[in-house]
Amino acid sequence: xxxxxxxxxxxxxxxxxxxxxxxxxxxxxxxxxxxxxxxxxxxxxxxxxxxxxxxxxxxxxxxxxxxxxxxxxxxxxxxxxxxxxxxxxxxxxxxxxxxxxxxxxxxxxxxxxxxxxxxxxxxxxxxxxxxxxxxxxxxxx
Numbered sequence: 001x002x003x004x005x006x007x008x009x010x011x012x013x014x015x016x017x018x019x020x021x022x023x024x025x026x027x028x029x030x031x032x033x034x035x036x037x038x039x040x041x042x043x044x045x046x047x048x049x050x051x052x053x054x055x056x057x058x059x060x061x062x063x064x065x066x067x068x069x070x071x072x073x074x075x076x077x078x079x080x081x082x083x084x085x086x087x088x089x090x091x092x093x094x095x096x097x098x099x100x101x102x103x104x105x106x107x108x109x110x111x112x113x114x115x116x117x118x119x120x121x122x123x124x125x126x127x128x129x130x131x132x133x134x135x136x137x138x139x140x141x
Contacts, residue, residue: 031039
């Protein structure tokens with residue numbers, strides 16, 4: 001028996017719900033066909049404008065991402081290459097200057113050594129000449 005009571009209550013509540021639903025629908029102020037068309041056109045227009053704006057922004061950001069970032073990478077890469085090239089050129093110039101300086105120093109050292117050797121040889125020759133003269137004098141005596 002409890003089931004029968006519950007079933008009757010549910011049916012009564014369902015009838016009451018649909019009655020209330022129908023009463024609410026009668027209170028609704030429905031738009032006129034002209035208002036319906038105007039509102040529909042407004043909604044579709046706003047949706048299309050929003051879609052165009054989103055598409056444009058997406059296209060701009062994608063273009064900036066594709067070309068802008070790559071351009072920045074190229075510019076940075078070019079600057080790095082120029083910097084590396086400049087550094088390489090400076091290193092090459094420094095190496096050339098060092099080699100030239102070393103060669104110049106060696107030449108200067110060789111010239112100094114040659115001058116010293118020449119001076120020593122001249123002194124030695126003078127000493128030898130003096131010794132020869134002394135020997136000759138000793139022999140004469």
